[in-house]
Amino acid sequence: MNYKLIKTKETPPRYILESGDKLFSINDILFDILTEYNLCSDYEGVSRRVNDKYKDNSLTDSKLIEDSIKNVQNLINTKEEKxxxxxxxxxxxxxxxxxxxxxxxxxxxxxxxxxxxxxxxxxxxxxxxxxxxxxxxxxxxxxxxxxxxxxxxxxxxxxxxxxxxxxxxxxxxxxxxxxxxxxxxxxxxxxxxxxxxxxxxxxxxxxxxxxxxxxxxxxxxxxxxxxxxxxxxxxxxxxxxxxxxxxxxxxxxxxxxxxxxxxxxxxxxxxxFQISNLKKKAAELTRMFFFSPRRVVKEFVYQKSLMLYSLLNFVFWIFVTIYLFMYLYNSVDHIQNIIDSRDWFSISSVKLLSSLIFVCIGVFNLVKNIKNS
Structure with a gap:
């Protein structure tokens, strides 16, 4: 495998695996596994040295080391999904x-x-x-x-x-x-x-x-x-x-x-706040608020920045949804007047059309946002 391991100079540090044009964020244990594997490709030896570092004999075994190396290799060789x-x-x-x-x-x-x-x-x-x-x-x-x-x-x-x-x-x-x-x-x-x-x-x-x-x-x-x-x-x-x-x-x-x-x-x-995949995590946390509130308190009580973002994100999209549909509702009479008069190219008609295009863009993005969440 052709890759480079990078430990960023910040507190806490982040761990990066670089292979060609690809960059992957990894955790500290995988970083240590790959570092030791570069020095010695013996799975047992890698397991022993990683466990010694963390003072936990149950942390890794040779099977976990082998699976980790294979997963990294598959990740590097996999083409980026469009x-x-x-x-x-x-x-x-x-x-x-x-x-x-x-x-x-x-x-x-x-x-x-x-x-x-x-x-x-x-x-x-x-x-x-x-x-x-x-x-x-x-x-x-x-x-x-x-x-x-x-x-x-x-x-x-x-x-x-x-x-x-x-x-x-x-x-x-x-x-x-x-x-x-x-x-x-x-x-x-x-x-x-x-x-x-x-x-x-x-x-x-x-x-x-x-x-x-x-x-x-x-x-x-x-x-x-x-x-x-x-x-x-x-x-x-x-x-x-x-x-x-x-x-x-x-x-x-x-x-x-x-x-x-x-x-x-x-x-x-x-x-x-060093939160990777922020949108995905916020969407998952929002669903938990409604379906598993106890789990939210138990697992995310110390992740205040993620909880704040999830709450504000939810409120923001509720506001956007209401505003966009109210605008469309209030524009119905104006649209009907333009259709009846067939005054398609007046300044007021072009203004309304421009506004509706932006509203449609907003609705389209809103639907995509909900779908991707």
């Missing part, structure tokens, strides 16, 4: 030496001190901009609706494509700045929607604080974009389109930090 990857039909855009040249130029911005200072400063500037201009959540949408036009939609679409691409580059640059190689930036399909993605699997080998900085890399780039747009907004004397860009970009930042979608906030929470 259904396990939630982004399909991937097309690689950036990778290799050309990408590394770009990453190396901008890697300085992810110096930990500079990242902390600028990230905090740009967040405060963004907050003050919205506060000074009295832009709250509902007013932000009103401004966008008031300036709704086909031309603005086209410009915003192009703007967002650039922003999301830079967002993904942010993750890649952060990964590179900590000495790990981002595998690729690419284009794919998430359910039925086109998306850009960055494969930063190698950050598993980084310390927790470094992984969190990588997770925040995209949002950090968007905050920089926000500050640039704000300067342009004041220089061009309150340009409406720039204001819409700032609002849209900020909404995108907040959405990215939502831990209940599989976006940046999800991975930040997962890394912060």
């Amino acid at each position: 259904r396990g990857n939630y982004i399909k039909n991937r097309i690689k855009i950036m990778r290799g030496e050309t990408a590394n040249k770009v990453y190396s130029i901008f890697s300085f911005i992810f110096n930990k001190n500079l990242f902390t200072l600028c990230g905090l400063l740009f967040s405060i500037i963004t907050f003050l901009f919205f506060y000074i201009n009295s832009i709250v959540f509902t007013k932000g949408y009103e401004i966008m609706y008031e300036n709704f036009s086909i031309e603005n939609i086209i410009v915003l679409y192009m703007f967002f494509f650039v922003v999301i691409f830079l967002h993904e580059i942010g993750h890649a640059i952060a990964t590179f700045s900590f000495g790990e190689q981002p595998k690729e930036i690419g284009f794919g399909m998430y359910f039925i929607f086109p998306v850009l993605y960055t494969d930063t699997t190698n950050i598993w080998k980084l310390k927790k604080t470094e992984r969190i900085i990588v997770n925040l890399g995209g949002v950090y780039i968007q905050l920089i974009i926000n500050v640039i747009l704000m300067v342009m907004y004041y220089l061009l004397k309150n340009n409406a389109l720039l204001l819409i860009m700032i609002i849209s970009n900020t909404i995108s930042i907040i959405t990215s930090l939502n831990p209940f979608f599989r976006y940046d906030g999800y991975w930040i929470y997962s890394d912060l």
